[in-house]
Every structure is written in C-alpha cells, then in structure tokens.
Amino acid sequence: MDYSSSPYSQTLSDSRVLVLGAGGFIGTNLCRALQGRVKRLRAFGRRQAYPEALNGIEWLQGDFSDPSRLAIAVSDVDVVYHLVTASTPASSNVDKLADLHQNVFSTLHLLEACKAASVRKVVFISSGGTVYGLPRVLPTPEWAPTDPIAAYGITKLVVEKYLHLYQYLHGIDYAVLRVSNPFGPFQSAEKNQGVIAAFLRNAILGIPLEIWGDGRVERDYIYIDDVVDALIRVGGLGTGEERIFNIGSGSSRSLIGIVESVEQLLGKPVDSRLGPSRPVDVPRTLLDISLAKEKLGWTPQVQFEVGLTRTCDWITENLIQVGG
C-alpha cells in the first residue's frame, strides 16, 4: 500500500485486535495489513479461503452464530473488527427471517460478549450500496434517508443502531464504515461477492459475462487497499461526534464501462450477455466521501485501472484456487 500518511495510530498499535470474518475477502486483506502492526492479532472465521495468506496469524476457527465461540474470541481483546455477512443483497430478500437471524441476532450475541469482556471498540462494515435504498441525493451523504430495498440493507442498518445503543448504554465505542463496492485480491469470483472478480475471471477464461439489466446500472467501486486503509484509521480513531463514514471511490461506473475496461486491460474483446434486471438494483449509487476525508484524513489512493490490473494479476496467479 502507498499511503500519503500512515493510518496506524499509536492507539491501534497498542491494541489487541480481533478480526471476525477473517477468512473472507476483506478480512484476509485486513489481517495482512494488521499483521505485525498491532499488539496482538487474532483472526476468527468459519474457514480460510486462502490459508497461506494468513500464515503466522493466530487463527480461531468458529461460527459467528455460536455465542460460546464468540465469547472465547473476544477475550482479552481491545478492538473488534466485525466483517461478517451471512447473505447478499439478492439472497437476503428470499428469506428475510433467516437474514435477520443470521446477521442481527449473532451480532447481538457478539455485543453481549464484548460487554462482558470489556472490549473497547467495535468497527463494523456496513453497506454503502444498500442502506440508503433508492438514493434521493447523489453523491449520497451519511445523513441521507435510509430506506433499504433489500433486507440486507436493513440488517446492516439495524446493526448500526444496536452499536449506537451499546455505546450509549454500555460505553462500548464503535465505528461504522458504509463501504460501496470493494474489489481486489482474495475476492471470490463465484459467490456473488463482486462483479469485477466475476467479470475478470470469466473474461480470462473466455466465458461470456452475464450482465444484469441493460448494463447502465452504475456503482461506486473501490479498491480493497483503500477500504483497509479506512478500517485501520477508524480502528485507532479517538472518540468523536461522527462514528459513521461513507467509504467509496468518489466516482461511479456502469457495468458496460467495466466491460470496456476489462477489454482494454486484456487487449481483447469480451463476450457478454444481457440478462433480466433485478429489483434490488438501484440505477446508480455514488457515495459522498467528504466526511471520511475530513475526519479520518483518508482519501482513496488507488486509481480504478490500477486496482483492476492488480486484481487481474492476482486472479491470473490464483485461477486454479478460485475454481477455474
């Protein structure tokens, strides 16, 4: 990573840190960035998608829905990064009860465990793409109305509200990052995690890309290193008025635009097919990131094309592992 100023505060360096969901896309990247930079690092997750990526990091195997494992995970910990998501925006609407149960109930168990273990701070990754629903203002600031059109966005929002409640009632500090659409190394191309990983993988393998709708849907894609940078900054942030920050790239791109970028990167035309549009897809999302810039001293560093190239390199190297 190439930082203009180091995001590691003394507070975070002196902390014992737990990452929940450490085996996943964001978790793996965060753990690699924290390794050797904090007092102690513990990684918790169901499984490691890329075990060698977490070499040398304390690993605690467990399911987020198991309160007894959570209690063990948070013991002797100062800062908890909560990166667990049990669903996707599209899947969440199919069984809204399961979505609520898996995401919110488990988080309440976590917060109870944090209270019992005197955890100082919880950092949570929320969803910049779904908590606002159909955006009434673009770029969308943090104070905009939050009326999700996917159950996924509701459960993220509810967790934000409970974090606020536990801070108020029980003094557990927190920070929330409403992240737009992250992409980069260690993102699965197969689990509906992100369109860029899926597009790159298919394009490399010569499989036609599947585009939902007419391809004009615009999203705010952000390279993973910039997300990790923000996570590290909020982890060491002093207590202030603002605890919820949008994290996006500052610009939006259409699916068609991404296909063109992929073609340019690979130097060959890419086959794509238009499919039906989905009700969870809002026409355009773009986050207003001025609050994070001002309060975290953070700004996205990695240009889209640079991030795309790095992601492409990583996918090419790891194609066997990602299922190609």
Place this chain on the structure above:
Amino acid sequence: MDYSSSPYSQTLSDSRVLVLGAGGFIGTNLCRALQGRVKRLRAFGRRQAYPEALNGIEWLQGDFSDPSRLAIAVSDVDVVYHLVTASTPASSNVDKLADLHQNVFSTLHLLEACKAASVRKVVFISSGGTVYGLPRVLPTPEWAPTDPIAAYGITKLVVEKYLHLYQYLHGIDYAVLRVSNPFGPFQSAEKNQGVIAAFLRNAILGIPLEIWGDGRVERDYIYIDDVVDALIRVGGLGTGEERIFNIGSGSSRSLIGIVESVEQLLGKPVDSRLGPSRPVDVPRTLLDISLAKEKLGWTPQVQFEVGLTRTCDWITENLIQVGG
C-alpha cells in the same frame, strides 16, 4: 369524538379491517371507533382487558408470535392495524434479543402472511418518543436522525424499514404513525403503560406518586381520541409519497406539571416521591406534527385538561377493574 371533518374515507368504509392487539389500550379504543363504520371488523389479541368494551365485535383469540394464528387472522382482510408491542422502553434494554425476537420476528411473519393473503395495507403504530433517541431538533420532524437509546425504539424503527421493503418488493401499502405518549380510557395503570394512568389511579387512591428523576423530564402527551382519529385517517389514505407521520399534541409537559394538573383536577394536594432517573429517559420529547396536519387534514382536538378529566372519570368508574 368531536371531529372538525369526518376521518372516515370511503376507502376505509369499504374495507375489511383487522386490528392486531385489539384487547389493549389503543386497540380497544380503535375497535370501538371502527365498529359499524367499516365493511367488516375483526379484533385479534391475546386477551381482552375489558371484554364488555368490545361487545359485538368479531374476536379472534391468538398470540401475535404464532404464525398460524396470524395467517387465519389476515384472511379476507384489506387493511391491518398492527398495534402489538411486546415490551416497554425500559424493559427492552434488559433483554435486547428477546425484544427483537418478539417484536420484529413476529412482524415479519405477519408481513409474509399479509403477502400470501393479498392484504392491501398495513398501518403500524411506531414510537414517537423513542425512534429519534436524544432529539437533536425540537420539535422533532420525521426526517430527523433516528438513533434510539432504547432497544424498543430500534425494533419499532426496524419494523418501519421492513414495511417499506414489503411495499417496494411486494406492493403492500403501509402507513406508520410515530405516536408520542398517548393517554386515556382503557390504558392500564399497572403495566408501565403510561404515567398519566398511573398518577391518576394513585392520586385517587391516596398512594404517593413515584416520579423518575427530578420531575423536569418533559413529554408530549396526546389524548387517545386524537390518536384514533389519525389511525382512521391513515387507514383510508391514498398512496402518496409520505407514509410516516408524527402524531403528538404539539406541546410538552413536565412530570411536575402533570402532578399539578392532577392536583387541580382532584382539588387536593397529592403526595409524590422523586426516584432515580433512568438511562432511557431523554430530557424532553416534542414531535413536529405539521406533516400530519398537512397530509391527513388531522389536528389534535382534545385539550390536555379535557383529556385528563375524561381519563380521571373513566378510571374512577373502573377502579375495581384496574386493580384498586
């Protein structure tokens, strides 16, 4: 009730209506107002606190947490009034998981049942006193930030979000009333439902009133007939942009002020004791009700002292039943 204009629209008069939580304070009052005014009325609840008050109304006994009973309740129904609350602001913080389960899970089961039964509209009573948390603007409008400091307020807010989702995904219309502190006949003086019922009952019986904190906490008290008026208006409201309305009296009063009003009404001094303040108590709540005035043609009709007198008369008549 004394209305400036009738709140009963043709749409509501032609509807088959279900009231959930019909045996409680607001439900009993609403059912009595709807009786004979709608195409069909069905009352659903666990128990009737005042059975004679619901004479002649179709009664379906059931627990809100039982999905099979809910499915029966919503069959052949156009409009559902959802008035069920399984907790109080203070109790909700003690077991946040139970609060979430009882209030939100059951409501999701209800919404699934409404979808299956093609219910046209759901009207929900939310909490004007808790969804905003510590109010950053007074009087508080609907667009103000919603950061509850009681789990009770979170679950009310979550239900609002799911109503929006079901409207968007499945076309079930909805309306939400964020009601301040209602009081009036059929409110229990014993279940922490409302301070006015408790004060009046104790004052009549000569039991000292218990005041949380220093008595300067201010709340926005609204007489039940005005709440019922608003419920009837939103039940027959056409589809518009606004679906969430604050319902309050337009002014706030301190606990000490209420004690003085009670003394004046009874014509005798009343003994009171100050107790510890509670973390869920914000210093002052007062709702901005201009949206309801504009869009519903609604305005509070009953002066506080008039409502207090009517409530006092009712409690005196029913003292044996309320446990005196």
